Amino acid sequence: MSDLAQAFVVPDFETLLAEYQTAAVNYVAAKDADVGNALKEALANDSELLAQITQAFVVKRQAEIREQNYWARQMFRKYVSESDMIDLLALQYNLKRQTIRAADTSVFPPTAAVMESDDSLLKRFDLAPYQFHTTGTRKGYRFHALTLGERPVTTIETQENGDVLMRFSFPDVKEALVKDAQARMVSPNSGQVAVAVLSRQSADGTASATLLKTVSDYLNRDDIAQESDTITTQSASIKVYQIEATLFTGGDPAHSVDQAAAVQSAQLFANQRHRLSQRIDRLELGNLLYGLDPLRVVLTHPASDVVCDWDEAPYCTGVTIHVSAQR
Numbered sequence: 001m002s003d004l005a006q007a008f009v010v011p012d013f014e015t016l017l018a019e020y021q022t023a024a025v026n027y028v029a030a031k032d033a034d035v036g037n038a039l040k041e042a043l044a045n046d047s048e049l050l051a052q053i054t055q056a057f058v059v060k061r062q063a064e065i066r067e068q069n070y071w072a073r074q075m076f077r078k079y080v081s082e083s084d085m086i087d088l089l090a091l092q093y094n095l096k097r098q099t100i101r102a103a104d105t106s107v108f109p110p111t112a113a114v115m116e117s118d119d120s121l122l123k124r125f126d127l128a129p130y131q132f133h134t135t136g137t138r139k140g141y142r143f144h145a146l147t148l149g150e151r152p153v154t155t156i157e158t159q160e161n162g163d164v165l166m167r168f169s170f171p172d173v174k175e176a177l178v179k180d181a182q183a184r185m186v187s188p189n190s191g192q193v194a195v196a197v198l199s200r201q202s203a204d205g206t207a208s209a210t211l212l213k214t215v216s217d218y219l220n221r222d223d224i225a226q227e228s229d230t231i232t233t234q235s236a237s238i239k240v241y242q243i244e245a246t247l248f249t250g251g252d253p254a255h256s257v258d259q260a261a262a263v264q265s266a267q268l269f270a271n272q273r274h275r276l277s278q279r280i281d282r283l284e285l286g287n288l289l290y291g292l293d294p295l296r297v298v299l300t301h302p303a304s305d306v307v308c309d310w311d312e313a314p315y316c317t318g319v320t321i322h323v324s325a326q327r
Contacts, residue, residue, distance in 0.1 A: 008069045010062055017058045024054070077125070086118050086125075093128035095147070097121055098176035100200060116176060136226045141183030141195055141219065148178050148218055177201055177211055180236075182276045182310045191228045195219060196311035198236040198276055204315040205274060207235040236276055237312045243270060243285065244301040244320040247294035251325040255295050262292055262321040270316035280306035280314050295327060 011019075021043045029036025042048045046055075073079035080086055087097055098121075101114040127143035144151070152168035159165055180198040185191070197215055199207035207215075212233040218224065219231045243266050249255045269288055273280055282305055289297045306314045 008073060010065050010069065013058060013062065016061065017055060020054060020058055020061075077122070080122075081118075083118055086121055090121055090125050093125060093131070095121065095124055095128060095150075099174065100176055102174050136229075138183050141193065141231075142181050144219055144224055145178050145181030145183075145195060145197065145215055146176075148176070148215060151221075151224065153221070154223065175200075178207075178215065179205060180275045180313070181215070184310055191226075191230055193229050193231050194311070195231060195233045196236045196276060197233055198274075198313050204238045204240070205236055205313050206238060207233075234311065237309075238315050239306055239308055239312055240315050240317050241280060241302045241306050242318050242320070243267075243316055244299075244322075245285075245289055246298045246300070246322040246324055247289060247292065248296040248298070248324050248326055250295045250327040252295065255293055257292050257294050257323050259321055259323045262289065262323070263319050265289070265292065266319045266321060267316070270314075270319065273314055274316075276313050277308050277310045278314055279308065289321075294323075 021040075024043070025036050025040045028039050039050075043051045043054060045051055074082050074085040075089075077089065080089055090096065098116040099113050100116055103113040104111045124143065124146050127139050127146065130137050130139040131143050131147075149170065152170045155167045155169070157165045157167070177200050178197055179200045181195055183193055183195045186194050195215065197207040197212060198205040199211055201208055201211060212235060216231065216233040219233070225231055245262075245266070247257045247262060249257055265288060266285070269285060270280075280302060282299055282302065286297050286299050289299070308314055
């Protein structure tokens with residue numbers, strides 16, 4: 001077992017109880033051997049109150065170890081799940097959770113800001129090391145597009161008195177409008193790089209001309225772009241599809257399916273796949289619906305897998321789930 005795995009092991013009850021009993025007996029026996037023997041007999045008898053108290057302490061200690069292990073895991077990217085710990089982890093690369101939609105205090109009741117999800121922030125955290133390559137790599141382009149406006153413009157001025165003034169100006173980007181981005185060189189060794197942008201501005205992800213210009217201006221900055229690259233931006237091409245399936249229960253209560261829950265599960269699947277170069281796999285979608293425990297699933301739409309290229313994104317226009325008592 002690796003050292004990391006051992007760090008998160010919770011000792012089983014009998015092993016931990018034996019360790020506590022041995023430690024207590026040895027401690028007492030060091031001062032009085034007879035009392036130590038008496039204590040050993042008492043702890044071995046489950047009907048003794050002292051033995052029951054010791055067992056209760058061991059159960060409590062196991063619970064404490066589980067909690068300690070849980071919070072220790074939060075320090076690792078592979079295991080982190082608490083939002084606050086994700087924010088702390090992201091700060092290693094000076095990343096902060098983005099605002100997807102700003103708060104609106106001009107209406108009543110005021111609407112709260114919609115913030116970036118944990119998954120989205122972790123995705124940017126995974127891409128963050130590529131920022132040190134500027135935009136020379138595909139993942140570097142993607143990172144900078146997803147962190148649009150977070151790098152300040154640095155200017156250095158020498159004043160008349162000889163003082164050097166360094167100014168950091170952050171672009172005026174109030175909301176994170178780029179949902180996903182991918183980059184490819186248009187033709188080999190040309191230096192002409194196209195960046196596809198999937199937007200949060202529209203339901204299907206189509207990016208506006210204004211957003212494409214904003215992304216282009218940001219990526220083409222001399223402190224971000226490679227000197228040899230010419231960067232252009234384009235909106236993602238959207239591949240629309242629908243999800244329609246019939247879940248057969250056979251009238252068996254053991255295979256009853258909640259239609260609303262089925263629609264929710266399918267919609268969540270579609271939302272998670274609304275990214276560039278994704279694939280809507282009929283087999284995966286069927287397995288998801290079988291996980292709701294119907295007797296049989298007939299998937300009508302999509303009629304075939306939806307396969308997207310690097311600059312394409314799948315978009316589900318609707319989810320229809322039929323629940324039938326037939327077999």
